[in-house]
Amino acid sequence: xxxxxxxxxxxxxxxxxxxxxxxxxxxxxxxxxxxxxxxxxxxxxxxxxxxxxxxxxxxxxxxxxxxxxxxxxxxxxxxxxxxxxxxxxxxxxxxxxxxxxxxxxxxxxxxxxx
Numbered sequence: 577x578x579x580x581x582x583x584x585x586x587x588x589x590x591x592x593x594x595x596x597x598x599x600x601x602x603x604x605x606x607x608x609x610x611x612x613x614x615x616x617x618x619x620x621x622x623x624x625x626x627x628x629x630x631x632x633x634x635x636x637x638x639x640x641x642x643x644x645x646x647x648x649x650x651x652x653x654x655x656x657x658x659x660x661x662x663x664x665x666x667x668x669x670x671x672x673x674x675x676x677x678x679x680x681x682x683x684x685x686x687x688x689x690x
Contacts, residue, residue, distance in 0.1 A: 606645035620687035
């Protein structure tokens with residue numbers, strides 16, 4: 577393990593909102609994990625996203641499949657990066673969506689409200 581990875585934790589690959597949208601439409605259909613709080617999730621999320629707030633990610637990892645790509649998303653990209661690092665450390669194939677739902681909405685991609 578390098579000095580930087582010890583200092584900053586596992587590095588995870590980043591995807592743009594457009595790249596996530598393309599994966600959902602044409603790719604491997606990753607599982608989207610929304611790590612925001614329930615009230616944030618209800619205001620609008622990516623269709624099919626599973627809500628697992630960041631503070632629950634460690635105790636709910638057993639709900640996730642290591643055989644499927646995972647994309648973590650939050651409001652702006654900070655919490656999702658923390659979640660993605662935690663999942664990567666446990667052996668999941670995971671990506672962090674840059675810019676979070678702010679970037680998704682900015683790209684005028686579809687939002688589901690619940």
